[in-house]
Structures are given as C-alpha cells and as structure tokens.
Amino acid sequence: MTTFKSEPSTGVRPADDKLPLAKIVETVTGGDMPVRFTAYDNSAAGPKDSPYALHLTSPKGATYIATAPGDLGMARAYISGELEIEGAHPGNPYAVLAALGDLHFERPPARVLAQIARSLGTELLRPIAPPPQEHLPRWRRIAEGFRHSKNRDAEVIHHHYDVSNAFYEHVLGPSMTYTCALFDSEGQSLEDAQENKYRLIFEKLRLQPGDxxxxxxxxxxxxxxFAARRGVKALGVTLSREQAEWAQHAIEKEGLADLAEVRHSDYRDVTxxxxxxxxxxxxxxxxxVGNYPAYFQLLHDKLRVGGLLLNHCITRPHNRGRMKAGGFIDRYVFPDGELTGSGRIITEAQNVGFEVVHEENLRQHYAYTLAGWCENLEKNWDACVAEVGEGTARLWGLYMAGSRLGFERNIVQLHHVLGVKLGPDQRPQVPLRPWWVA
Known part of the structure; x- marks a missing residue:
C-alpha cells in the first residue's frame, strides 16, 4: 500500500497555468510511476508499455485522493469505483499492487503545493463523505464506548465479521476458516492446509478424548x-452473532451438540x-496491546495446572514503534486493531505465570492462505458482488491482496506461542521434547 512521506521534491516549477492530473500524480510520487496512470482530463503518466494501469474516472475520485493522501484516499477512490485498475481482476489485484512496489507520496515544496492546490481548485479540495464501507475515525468511536470496552469491541467485530455468511463461504471455502492455514507445500489445497492447521493446534495442546x-x-x-470430532468437549465464543449462529447450526448438522457449543459472547464473560x-x-x-496483561491473566486463570494455551496471531517483525493500524486497515478492515512483535506477546504471557515452551513464525503460510482467498474471490466474483455489492467486494480484494504482499515482504508475521500453566511447585508439566508433528 502507499505511504505519505514529508520529503522535498523539485519535479514541478511553479507556474500560473493549471497542472494536469497526471502531472500532479508524477509530482507527489517523485516522478517515478511504475505503472501507467490516466485520468478523466485525458492526461497520462508512467510507462506506456506497462501491463497495468490506474485510471481515475471522475472528480470525486480526485477529491478522495487529494483530501486523504496515501493509502486511505486511494482506497476510497478504488472502493467507490472512481479509480479503476486495469490488467488485474478486482477480486485479486495482487499483481498491480506488487507492480506499484514501494510507491509513496512525497510532500512537494510549499510553492509547488500551492500550484497543485490552484490546479485542483477549491471544489476538488472540499472533503466529501467516504464510501459507506468505511468505519468512523478513532476519535468518533467514543460513542460506542472506550477503546476495547466490551460494547466497542462488539461493534468493531460486527463491522468486519457480520458482512454475510454466504460471502465468507465464497471467499474462505468449505472450511469457513478465516485464519492462517498450514501448508506442507506451496501446492497444497487451501482446504487441506486449513485442516492441517487445526491438526497442528490440536496436537500442540495435547488434547485427548474427554478433555x-x-x-x-x-x-x-x-x-x-475439529476437536469435538475427536472426543474433546469444546466451547467456542465469538462476538459475531452471525458467526455464532452459523457455527451452532454446523455443530448440530454434524451431530456434535453433545460435545461442542459456540456462544455469542465476549471471552471475558465465560464463567x-x-x-x-x-x-x-x-x-x-x-x-x-495495553490489555495483554489482563488478557493473559484471564486465560491463565481459566486453565487447570498443566493446561496449555496456544496463541495464534498476526505480529510485527519487531517490538518497537507504532502498534496501531494504518488508515486503510483501521477504517475499513480491523477498527481499533493493534499489532506488536512476538517478543511482547511472550513477555506478557510469561509475566502472568505461563511457561512459554515453544513459538514459531508462519508468515509464509499466511501469504499462501491469502493467495487462496483471493483466488476464491475472483472465481466467485459475480456471486460475491450479488451478495455484498461491488464496493465491499473490491474492498476485500484490495485488503487481501495487500495483506499478502505484507506477509511476503516481512511487514507482518504470524506467530504461534505455546504456554503451559505451572503449579505452585513450578514442576515441569510437558514432555522433554516437542510432541507434535510439525
């Protein structure tokens, strides 16, 4: 995705005449457009022989980009249909995003910035309502409760997960699993890899019938x-009502009701x-991240002595700097989401008494998983658009393709952290060596 940097540029000399849109784009991107760019004013920039192109179709799209420079403005224009991608399917724009590479916006000198403003005119620089798929900015979410309160968490989970179960079935496939799969090889099917992920977690947790x-x-x-089919009594909780209803129906359909239950509930309300x-x-x-101590303490308290916790989550490749998500992810995908490094997660788990016995990074597996979801979205594009509308379908293609690039480029990772609850005597509770099949 794009970023905004405050770096000088001297690509345009101030003048009285208006700059065409393509020239403005060249200026604010440092004059090195890696793909073709065309606009509704018939201007163009970038290599003519590029297999990929961005086409700005209307003044509305220009307003989105001008009033929110960077990934948020580009996303608004694309999701609303004012910015078209040529050379890739909207359900899987990975190739175009990869071709854009490290494209970033540079802040021109003040004189050039003034010329750009004159060229665009006050009408195009007046902010307009974002696409309906966009969540409120952080400062306006206070009406839903304080950050990570139960009410606010329920609302942001509803925003992302209660899209449409039918839509998720098209994108995720039969497993209905919206987390990183585990691939034995790059060519393994997504469905088999998701089953393999559940198998690995089941084995790491040393689950046995009756547990x-x-x-x-x-x-x-x-x-x-997965656990109930193997004789384990399993309770699941989710803040998404649609997920809970779908899951409970699937449990009953499989005849697992004696062993399995999924509740529409906050995990903090499990008694x-x-x-x-x-x-x-x-x-x-x-x-x-600020709630990690309370989170791990609650999970520690829920386990018997010798009980195991498997924490599977997206992480950053370091433990410093910003934890909050960028504009596009925060407003369109995971409102209030935060990421940190695996070191911080391990530290917080240890601080409440978990003995961390294993951790591993599965970031390559998430890139393969996202590629599979994009393929599903592209294959089922018409059905997905019929279910949720083209704007939401575009949003998901953009988000998943961009996330795939993030995992490939080590911007984000996926870590398993396995911990065990010790007793007062601190005696070891697990075998000497790993007991699962990797």
Whole structure:
C-alpha cells in the first residue's frame, strides 16, 4: 500500500497555468510511476508499455485522493469505483499492487503545493463523505464506548465479521476458516492446509478424548468442531452473532451438540474454569496491546495446572514503534486493531505465570492462505458482488491482496506461542521434547 512521506521534491516549477492530473500524480510520487496512470482530463503518466494501469474516472475520485493522501484516499477512490485498475481482476489485484512496489507520496515544496492546490481548485479540495464501507475515525468511536470496552469491541467485530455468511463461504471455502492455514507445500489445497492447521493446534495442546477446550474468538467454529470430532468437549465464543449462529447450526448438522457449543459472547464473560487447553486463533490482534496483561491473566486463570494455551496471531517483525493500524486497515478492515512483535506477546504471557515452551513464525503460510482467498474471490466474483455489492467486494480484494504482499515482504508475521500453566511447585508439566508433528 502507499505511504505519505514529508520529503522535498523539485519535479514541478511553479507556474500560473493549471497542472494536469497526471502531472500532479508524477509530482507527489517523485516522478517515478511504475505503472501507467490516466485520468478523466485525458492526461497520462508512467510507462506506456506497462501491463497495468490506474485510471481515475471522475472528480470525486480526485477529491478522495487529494483530501486523504496515501493509502486511505486511494482506497476510497478504488472502493467507490472512481479509480479503476486495469490488467488485474478486482477480486485479486495482487499483481498491480506488487507492480506499484514501494510507491509513496512525497510532500512537494510549499510553492509547488500551492500550484497543485490552484490546479485542483477549491471544489476538488472540499472533503466529501467516504464510501459507506468505511468505519468512523478513532476519535468518533467514543460513542460506542472506550477503546476495547466490551460494547466497542462488539461493534468493531460486527463491522468486519457480520458482512454475510454466504460471502465468507465464497471467499474462505468449505472450511469457513478465516485464519492462517498450514501448508506442507506451496501446492497444497487451501482446504487441506486449513485442516492441517487445526491438526497442528490440536496436537500442540495435547488434547485427548474427554478433555475440555476453550476456543476464544472462535469464528465459525472450525477448531471447536475439529476437536469435538475427536472426543474433546469444546466451547467456542465469538462476538459475531452471525458467526455464532452459523457455527451452532454446523455443530448440530454434524451431530456434535453433545460435545461442542459456540456462544455469542465476549471471552471475558465465560464463567467456566478448569479447562485442559485454550486456543486463541486470531483474537489477540483485536484486544489492544495495553490489555495483554489482563488478557493473559484471564486465560491463565481459566486453565487447570498443566493446561496449555496456544496463541495464534498476526505480529510485527519487531517490538518497537507504532502498534496501531494504518488508515486503510483501521477504517475499513480491523477498527481499533493493534499489532506488536512476538517478543511482547511472550513477555506478557510469561509475566502472568505461563511457561512459554515453544513459538514459531508462519508468515509464509499466511501469504499462501491469502493467495487462496483471493483466488476464491475472483472465481466467485459475480456471486460475491450479488451478495455484498461491488464496493465491499473490491474492498476485500484490495485488503487481501495487500495483506499478502505484507506477509511476503516481512511487514507482518504470524506467530504461534505455546504456554503451559505451572503449579505452585513450578514442576515441569510437558514432555522433554516437542510432541507434535510439525
């Protein structure tokens, strides 16, 4: 995705005449457009022989980009249909995003910036309402409660996950699993890789028939049903009502109701304790780094002595700097989401008493997973558009393709952290060596 940097540029000398849109784009991107750019004013920039092109179709799109420079403005224009991508399918724009490479916006000198403003005119520089898929900015979410309060968490989860179960079925495939899969090889099917992920987590947690599993942020209940099929009594909780209803129906359809349950509930409201294992697969990204101590303490309290926690979450490749998501992700994908490095996660787990016995990075696997989801979206494009509208379908293609690039370029990672609850005597609770099949 694009970023905005405050770097000088001397690509345009001030003049009285208006600059064409393509010239403005060249100026604010440092004059090195890696793909063709064309605009509704018949101006063009970038290599003529590029297999990919961006076409700005209307003044509305120019307003989106001018009033929110960087990835947020570009996303607004694209999702609303005012910026078209040529050379790639909207369900899978990965090739275009990859071709754009490290494109970034530069802030021109004041004289050039003034000329650009005159060229655009006050009408184009007047902010307009964003596409309806966009969530409120952070400062306006206070009406939903304080950051990571139960009410506000429920609202932002609703924003992302209660899109349409039918839409998710088209994108995720039969597994209805919206987390990183585990691939034995690059060519393995997405469905087999998702089953393999559940198998790995099940084995890491040393689950046996008759054990009790708590799966927090359980989604459509994939882990819950995997465990129940193997004789484990599994409870899943999710803040998405649509997920909970879909999962409970799937449980009943498989005849697993005696062993499995998915509740529409905040994980903080689970009253049961003494679980043999807890799986947290894709929840930690939503809880806020400042809440890690309380999060891990609650999970520690829910386990019996010797019980295991598997924490599966997206991370940054370092433990410093900004934790909040950028504009596009925060407003369109995961409002209030925060990421940090695996070191911070391990530290916080250790601080409440977990003995961390293993961690691993699966970032390459998430790139393959996202590629599979994009392929599904492209293949089922017409059905997805019919279900949620073209703007939302475009949003998902952009988000998943961009995320794939993020994992490939080591901007983000995916870590498993495995911890065990010790007793007062601190005696070891697990075998000497790893007991699962990698």
């Amino acid at each position: 009790r599993l708590l799966d927090i942020g359980c989604g459509w209940g994939g882990m819950v049903r 049961e304790t003494g679980f043999d294992a807890i799986s947290s697969i894709g929840l930690t990204e939503h809880i806020g």
